[in-house]
Amino acid sequence: MTETPLVHLNQVCLAFDGKSVLNGVELKIFPQDRLVILGQSGGGKSTMLRLILGILKPTSGEIKYKHLRVSRLSRSKLNLLRSRIGMVYQYSALISSLNVRDNLALPVQELGRKSESEIDALVEQKLAMVGMSGTESKLPSELSGGMRKRVSLARALMLDPELVLFDEPSAGLDPVMSSVIDELIINLTEKTNTTSVIVTHEMDSAFRIGTRIAMLWQGAIILDDAPDQFKRSDHPVVRQFVTGGVDGPMTETLPDADST
Amino acid sequence: MIPAQGGLINSALLYRIGFLTRNALVTLGSIVWLLLNTAEELADNIRRGRLPFRLSALFTQADRTAVGSVPLVLMVSFFLGLTMALLTGYQLEKFGVERLIPSLIAIAFTRELGPLITGIVLAARIGAAFTAELGTMQVAEEVEAIEAMGIGPLRFLVAPRLVAIVGAMPCLSVCAVIAALIGACLISWVTLNIVPAFFFDAVLSSLLVNDIVIGFFKAAFFGLVIGLIACFKGLTVQGGAEGVGRATTGSVVVAITSVIGFDSLFNIIVTQYTK
Numbered sequence: 354m355t356e357t358p359l360v361h362l363n364q365v366c367l368a369f370d371g372k373s374v375l376n377g378v379e380l381k382i383f384p385q386d387r388l389v390i391l392g393q394s395g396g397g398k399s400t401m402l403r404l405i406l407g408i409l410k411p412t413s414g415e416i417k418y419k420h421l422r423v424s425r426l427s428r429s430k431l432n433l434l435r436s437r438i439g440m441v442y443q444y445s446a447l448i449s450s451l452n453v454r455d456n457l458a459l460p461v462q463e464l465g466r467k468s469e470s471e472i473d474a475l476v477e478q479k480l481a482m483v484g485m486s487g488t489e490s491k492l493p494s495e496l497s498g499g500m501r502k503r504v505s506l507a508r509a510l511m512l513d514p515e516l517v518l519f520d521e522p523s524a525g526l527d528p529v530m531s532s533v534i535d536e537l538i539i540n541l542t543e544k545t546n547t548t549s550v551i552v553t554h555e556m557d558s559a560f561r562i563g564t565r566i567a568m569l570w571q572g573a574i575i576l577d578d579a580p581d582q583f584k585r586s587d588h589p590v591v592r593q594f595v596t597g598g599v600d601g602p603m604t605e606t607l608p609d610a611d612s613t
Numbered sequence: 614m615i616p617a618q619g620g621l622i623n624s625a626l627l628y629r630i631g632f633l634t635r636n637a638l639v640t641l642g643s644i645v646w647l648l649l650n651t652a653e654e655l656a657d658n659i660r661r662g663r664l665p666f667r668l669s670a671l672f673t674q675a676d677r678t679a680v681g682s683v684p685l686v687l688m689v690s691f692f693l694g695l696t697m698a699l700l701t702g703y704q705l706e707k708f709g710v711e712r713l714i715p716s717l718i719a720i721a722f723t724r725e726l727g728p729l730i731t732g733i734v735l736a737a738r739i740g741a742a743f744t745a746e747l748g749t750m751q752v753a754e755e756v757e758a759i760e761a762m763g764i765g766p767l768r769f770l771v772a773p774r775l776v777a778i779v780g781a782m783p784c785l786s787v788c789a790v791i792a793a794l795i796g797a798c799l800i801s802w803v804t805l806n807i808v809p810a811f812f813f814d815a816v817l818s819s820l821l822v823n824d825i826v827i828g829f830f831k832a833a834f835f836g837l838v839i840g841l842i843a844c845f846k847g848l849t850v851q852g853g854a855e856g857v858g859r860a861t862t863g864s865v866v867v868a869i870t871s872v873i874g875f876d877s878l879f880n881i882i883v884t885q886y887t888k
Contacts, residue, residue, distance in 0.1 A: 422852035428765075429657050435763035449750070462667075463764045513763075592765050 365414035376572030392569035439509030456487035653764035674777035694793025716819030732835035736868035738841035747847025782836030
């Protein structure tokens with residue numbers, strides 16, 4: 354018997370102002386997967402995360418979360434679904450006017466029914482999980498990029514989500530901090546049995562974190578495989594992306610400098 | 614060839630007018646959508662047995678909107694009342710009817726200038742702040758992060774601001790009327806020998822409940838218009854820091870123009886209806 358996917362992107366197409374971004378994406382995310390989505394900058398990777406969250410609606414095709422059709426949900430049901438999904442943004446997206454404690458407490462205060470003392474205990478627990486204990490009273494502007502990412506991860510875990518989406522988790526971080534974040538993602542998702550989708554274009558992170566790697570190219574998934582198989586793929590686009598070579602199909606599709 | 618050129622110019626002009634009208638209607642529709650969706654999110658929360666929004670957020674917004682604006686509203690209205698009494702006093706004195714000043718100032722400020730001046734001050738001071746804040750949050754993906762958590766961003770961000778400004782406007786309008794009357798009373802006493810006791814007696818006898826109700830209604834409506842425009846402009850910011858700046862300027866300009874426009878429309882309707 355085949356396993357039921359947690360999320361299924363079924364022939365999803367999306368266009369903005371007539372320009373196609375996703376062109377028939379077919380992707381299944383299974384429980385406890387750590388799926389890494391690779392692809393060029395501006396290729397529609399982050400857009401896929403927004404489609405899963407129902408922030409964007411596909412032009413055609415459908416996104417299913419278990420048996421729910423995401424784009425057909427009412428506002429209240431969509432909000433309920435979103436509370437089961439955590440999202441870590443590229444630039445953390447912490448609420449700048451709230452301190453760390455209030456940023457973490459926000460989803461629980463707004464969606465849960467816990468007392469303030471219970472929320473405090475939960476905040477303390479989640480901050481300890483990401484190694485950020487003692488920062489409760491700090492404002493996001495007082496934290497470094499890596500610290501903000503960790504707080505953002507702690508916030509995403511506040512409602513014990515089934516699925517956590519990571520948009521470029523190591524973007525803008527030094528290699529050491531990048532590895533720390535990668536380890537954190539692995540440990541936390543294993544500890545909490547959470548499924549995660551990680552969008553990145555950093556190969557080291559992708560092979561370190563992923564249990565599956567999917568390659569998005571020209572609006573479609575061209576390869577979806579285990580990291581070892583992915584590394585050995587002879588698909589020219591995948592090869593060029595893995596090796597970082599200048600010559601190949603990716604460079605050929607870049608706009609001519611003279612024409613821009 | 615000349616008629617053809619004229620035809621081209623006319624069609625370009627028509628196209629431009631059509632384009633601007635379409636844009637204005639789309640914006641108006643989007644603002645109404647914003648109001649309805651905010652109400653829907655509030656209703657959703659109430660249905661789930663929760664408070665419509667955080668009371669602490671409402672108090673914070675009310676404090677900065679109402680309490681923070683009191684000095685500016687008082688100062689502007691005081692000097693405007695003083696100037697209006699001074700200038701009209703000299704003219705009315707020529708006809709020996711300068712004793713009409715108290716009722717003139719009272720009615721003008723209660724029905725018209727109080728809500729209008731307060732609206733202009735709040736559009737510049739608070740509308741700009743709302744747009745800049747929400748715009749910065751929008752650019753930093755904070756609004757989307759709130760949405761992604763399953764928290765209605767309109768309920769969380771827009772509703773407390775709207776309720777605060779709608780509630781603050783009538784209260785500040787009363788402050789504006791009082792300040793204007795004090796300014797007018799002082800200058801009338803100094804330049805026209807109208808004693809304060811007579812001044813305030815004339816004010817009380819000239820004001821009708823209708824004037825006060827109209828003033829209150831107008832002020833609350835202007836608050837709704839300013840709040841909606843400011844929040845809409847903030848939530849639709851595009852293009853980083855420059856976009857935030859552009860939206861903030863646009864918010865102030867559109868809000869002030871709309872307040873004056875709605876005021877004129879309201880006056881025309883009320884005047885026609887009560888004739």
